[in-house]
Amino acid sequence: MTLATRIEITLPDWVLDEVDGAPLGTDEERIALTNRLARRNFLEGTGGPFAAIVVDASTGALVSVGVNLVLGSGLSVTHAEVVALSLAQVGTGDWDLGADGARRELYVNGQPCVQCYGATMWSGVTRVVMGADGAEIERLTKFDEGPLPHDWVEQFEQRGIEVVRDVLREEALDVHREYGALVASGGVTVYNARGAGAIEKE
Amino acid sequence: MTLATRIEITLPDWVLDEVDGAPLGTDEERIALTNRLARRNFLEGTGGPFAAIVVDASTGALVSVGVNLVLGSGLSVTHAEVVALSLAQVGTGDWDLGADGARRELYVNGQPCVQCYGATMWSGVTRVVMGADGAEIERLTKFDEGPLPHDWVEQFEQRGIEVVRDVLREEALDVHREYGALVASGGVTVYNARGAGAIEKE
Numbered sequence: 001m002t003l004a005t006r007i008e009i010t011l012p013d014w015v016l017d018e019v020d021g022a023p024l025g026t027d028e029e030r031i032a033l034t035n036r037l038a039r040r041n042f043l044e045g046t047g048g049p050f051a052a053i054v055v056d057a058s059t060g061a062l063v064s065v066g067v068n069l070v071l072g073s074g075l076s077v078t079h080a081e082v083v084a085l086s087l088a089q090v091g092t093g094d095w096d097l098g099a100d101g102a103r104r105e106l107y108v109n110g111q112p113c114v115q116c117y118g119a120t121m122w123s124g125v126t127r128v129v130m131g132a133d134g135a136e137i138e139r140l141t142k143f144d145e146g147p148l149p150h151d152w153v154e155q156f157e158q159r160g161i162e163v164v165r166d167v168l169r170e171e172a173l174d175v176h177r178e179y180g181a182l183v184a185s186g187g188v189t190v191y192n193a194r195g196a197g198a199i200e201k202e
Numbered sequence: 203m204t205l206a207t208r209i210e211i212t213l214p215d216w217v218l219d220e221v222d223g224a225p226l227g228t229d230e231e232r233i234a235l236t237n238r239l240a241r242r243n244f245l246e247g248t249g250g251p252f253a254a255i256v257v258d259a260s261t262g263a264l265v266s267v268g269v270n271l272v273l274g275s276g277l278s279v280t281h282a283e284v285v286a287l288s289l290a291q292v293g294t295g296d297w298d299l300g301a302d303g304a305r306r307e308l309y310v311n312g313q314p315c316v317q318c319y320g321a322t323m324w325s326g327v328t329r330v331v332m333g334a335d336g337a338e339i340e341r342l343t344k345f346d347e348g349p350l351p352h353d354w355v356e357q358f359e360q361r362g363i364e365v366v367r368d369v370l371r372e373e374a375l376d377v378h379r380e381y382g383a384l385v386a387s388g389g390v391t392v393y394n395a396r397g398a399g400a401i402e403k404e
Contacts, residue, residue: 115320
């Protein structure tokens with residue numbers, strides 16, 4: 001029996017350098033940081049143009065940072081939200097980021113895909129703030145974001161998770177446009193694109 | 203800057219012992235193994251009543267094993283499917299389990315939640331075989347499985363992923379019934395249940 005029994009995921013060194021000293025007082029500043037991280041991530045070759053941070057709503061302190069690490073880690077699950085939420089749970093020592101009444105918020109430069117929609121739902125965060133919309137990301141980058149339920153915002157809210165959309169939307173889209181141009185020129189791998197172009201979106 | 207930068211997930215030792223020598227020739231035998239693993243998982247206290255395996259469709263060889271490790275790892279993302287798919291990718295060294303025409307199949311003792319639905323979609327598997335249905339799991343265990351899109355099976359199939367449901371359904375439900383009884387007696391933690399009882403299912 002020689003099956004793998006261990007999964008290890010490590011944030012690249014450049015991520016905390018990029019975060020160091022960034023102003024994080026407002027929703028816009030926090031999304032601006034995810035935009036910068038997302039852009040650097042595809043330029044560094046670590047993964048797709050996606051980044052996320054978790055912030056403590058009470059103190060404004062940064063709890064964790066994640067970038068998309070699919071190419072770097074070799075694990076398809078390592079989208080930015082999964083990395084940020086998991087590192088937040090490593091840091092707090094609890095699988096529930098909302099334990100004991102804590103209010104922690106996820107910021108992400110684009111609307112979560114269906115996997116990360118679910119990962120966010122189970123993480124214990126109480127607020128999700130996002131930049132670009134999923135349909136725009138698909139159009140610009142050729143990524144498949146998967147089918148969210150039609151009432152995905154309401155489903156979040158029913159579980160006590162506030163949703164804020166379109167924060168610094170144009171700046172977020174600029175990152176996806178730049179990535180899309182690189183894809184068109186053959187400069188990067190869109191790692192979930194097998195047949196995705198053929199999917200009819202509702 | 204003292205943020206966490208590393209995520210580590212380790213399969214408990216008992217998992218490979220349970221797998222060793224198990225017959226895996228048929229869909230039923232494979233689901234039977236996930237049922238046994240799921241039952242032992244909650245009895246061991248490692249996580250919820252969920253287990254998954256990945257099998258190579260061409261050779262019938264076992265590629266990886268996963269169990270729900272939320273309680274053991276402290277990470278809400280570590281559902282059985284995420285653990286099995288990630289360990290399969292560690293083993294094969296590729297984020298795409300369908301690379302180079304490979305056909306790898308995910309077996310799970312219950313219908314995936316919305317997070318694992320997405321994780322399966324991006325993993326590269328070409329077939330998903332499941333035991334109990336999501337609505338039945340929610341009724342028996344009080345877990346919240348989240349909102350799948352109404353056409354979730356068709357969305358899998360559009361992406362080249364065959365779906366097989368209700369394999370050893372009653373045996374799968376027995377495990378969830380036993381777990382549900384333990385929950386009712388206060389013997390275990392249902393780890394995503396904050397308000398889940400209040401969610402109106404469609």
